[in-house]
Every structure is written in structure tokens, then in C-alpha cells.
Amino acid sequence: MTDTKERPSRTILRSRIEKQLKRQQEEQRKELLRRRIDIAKEGVQLAQAGKTVESVRKYQQYILILEMWKKAGKDGLTLNHFDRSKDLYEIVLLSGIFWDLAKLYDKAKNASQLKEMNTYLKKYLIFSKGMPFQPLSAEALRKYLGSGRCKHRAEFKAIYTSLSGEKCFIATSLLDVTHPDTLLRLRRFRDEKLRLSSPGRRLVYFYYRASPTLVRLLDASPQQLRRLMGKFLDRAAQWLVRN
Template sequence: MAKKKADAKDLKDEKKREQVVELYRTRLTHLKRAQVFVKEDRMAQAVDSYNKYLGILALYFDTTEDRLTPSLFDAEKDMTELLLISHAYWDLAKAYDRSPNLQRDCLRCLEQFMKFSIGFKYQHVNAQIIRKFNNKKQAHNPKAFEAAYHKIQISAKRCYVATMCFGFEHEKTEVLRHFKLKIAKHELGLDFIDFYYTHSPRLVDFLSQKPVLKFAFNTFIARPLLSTFVFLIRPHVYNQKTHS
């Protein structure tokens, strides 16, 4: 009797899982519909479709939407899906920002947007989305969006070329991180940071595929130039830290 009950339960669970998988195959339909609604400025319908898309993902991973996290996905195989999720949360954050009563939902979606942005190859692209939005002064809660941009683009500790040359924990890499925080207070500094994050990942990826060229670039160009630059800015950077 116990075995029959167990078999019946297993069969029920299997059918339920099949239904979930079938539903999972429809998720992109809801996503595309949401994107169309956004273009048409039909934000209520867009919010509904985005929530269906995210809800299906949550159901597939046997969790709740607010607990969706990049760790549930394969960072390489699911890169496109991760990008789509980040953009879903971005559109939701903007939609919720329109209502003073939904600011908590806006902040939660911004947090999810940051979670699905930081550390991925498209991190810089997502940071640019926020900066352009901020420059248009469309946000009802601009401080929240400015903080999100700062966290994704400025506070992120990744420094591609310096890390390639010296390592992530090297003192020179740390000086350059502090320099980035300092220049981020100015518009020209932000422009430089945006330029750096646009081109440096491509350079590092290219060199990683050509070991001999990478050795030559590091030895004769990058390390000497960065070492000289760090020597020149280190006193000012650390003085700035002392007075902050």
C-alpha cells in the first residue's frame, strides 16, 4: 500500500513537473508582449506580462519571484536569459517609479536589476541605460536610480586592465579603484569611466586569446604606464581618502 502511494505521488509530481516545463516554454511570449507594451507606453499591461514572465521562471526553479538570483542560472549558457531578466526588472523599476505608492516595489526591482547586472559582460551596457535615463531626468526618485548607477558602474571593484597586469588584490589596482571613485564625482570623469568600461573588456578578452601578445603588452606597455600613473596619483588619492 505504501509503495502504491509513493508511486502515485511520484507520478503526480512528474505530471506537475511536465506542466511546469511546458509553461516554461511559453515564458518568452510573455516577455515579448511586455516589451511591446513598453514601446506603446501601456505600462500596466507591461507590468502584468513581465510579472508572468518572471513568475514562470520562479516556478521553473521552484522558488518565488523575489528570490530569483543569478546563481540559479548557468552564467555562460544562460547569458541571454540573464540579460533579459535584468531588462525586465529595469522596465518594472521604471514603471513602479511612476507611482509614489509603489516606491518600495521600484527599489526592490532596482536591487534585482543590479543583482542581474554586476559581474556580467553586459554590466557596462546596463549602467549606460541608467545613466541615460538619469540624464533625461525622468525618475520620480532620482536618488535611487543614481545610487543604482553608482553601484553598477562606479562601486564595482572590477578593473580589467589593472587586474590583468597586477592582479585583483594588488595595491596598484586598489589605488586605481580609489582614483575611479574620485573622478566619478565629475561629468568628464564619468565619461572616462564609461569609455574605459566600453573598451577595456574587449581588449582583455582579445589579449587572453593571444598569450604572446598579452605578455608583450603587459611587460612593455601596460605595466610601465600604469605603474608611472599610480606613482603620480597615489599621494593625491590617499590624501583625498584621509580628508573624506
């Protein structure tokens, strides 16, 4: 008969197995952390290749790794989980990934996917606002709104307004039907001419008072009328810059 003292008890065996599993899980976690940047880059490459589903999976895997590492709650990652100086590269990467995901989900039609789009747009705002690259984030939005590809203009415009620091005004409403330089020309005219004189500042003040109502009317207008207004605004902006 085998000596029972030589046979490990069930409790000891269980403890050894649990420790082994924990070590394996910890090694897997560390390996995922080491690979997270590569996973994110794979997502970028897949998105550029037009492989939407595969890129979304890679992006979400990267975000999930960070959420687990940072012990993020139900609201997910925020800037409070990072050091804004030491982790700047990761913050830039995350901002770009949230931007890519927002654009990918902009093509969606069902309610759950639209909810995802809004979540990623808000995360893009959170990970861009107050950062050194905020102007670049706003510019990316402006170009996308003006590209004609944006399906949910109201949602993207709201984030653009928050990032650019501009109030809701006509040129922003017509971004998708105006020349890419029109908004910049009108801003330059406002800042370099109107705001330098008392009458000009009063005009800007009353313009911003009236603009929300005008914007609501424009947003509800037929696309043909919006295009006509866009052409008028393009010509007006060109004339103002020349004179």
C-alpha cells in the same frame, strides 16, 4: 440490478480525476514554460507602446513562471538558479526586465510601489554584476540618471555606484545636471593623467576622502545651485581633456 463489480468505486474515480488534473496542470506548466520568452517579449512591446499596466502584468507573469520552475524561495530569483553560460540569454532578458520594471515603478509615489521599485533595482544589480554585460547595465543607469526623468535619484545612484565600481563622488551626484560626456571625461583624466604620477594619486586619494561630505551637501542643495555646479563641472571637464 447492475453488478456492483462493474461500477468503479468512488476512490478509483477520485484517483483517476486527480491524475487527469495533474496531467493537465503539468501540460499547462510545460506550455507556460515554452511560451515564457514570448510572454516577456509581449511585455517589452507593451512597455514600448506606453501601456504600463499591461506590460507590468506580462513581466510579472514571466518572472512568476521562472520562480515556479526554479522553485525560488521568498527572496525570488537569483543567479544561483541559472547556469551563467548556458542560460546567458535568459539572464540578459531578466536583467532587462528588472531594469524596465525599476523605471516603471520610479514614477510611483506610494510606499508599497516604492518598495517594488527598490526590489527591482536590487534584482537588476544581482542579474548584472559580474556578468559580461555589466558595463552596459551601468551605462544604462548613467544615461537614465542624466536624462532628467529619474524621480528617485538617490536609489538609482546607489545601484549605479555598485555597478560602475566607482566611489560616491561629485560627478555622479550631478549626473542629472551635467553633460552626458562629463563623467567619462573626468574618469579619463583621472585614469590617464592623475593616476600616472605620485602627486596625482595622492590628489585622487584625498579627493575620495572628502567627496562623501561634498556629495551630501550637493544632494541637499537647491536645484538651481546644482545646475550652476553642473555647468562649472562641464566646463572643467572640457578644459581638462583639452590640456
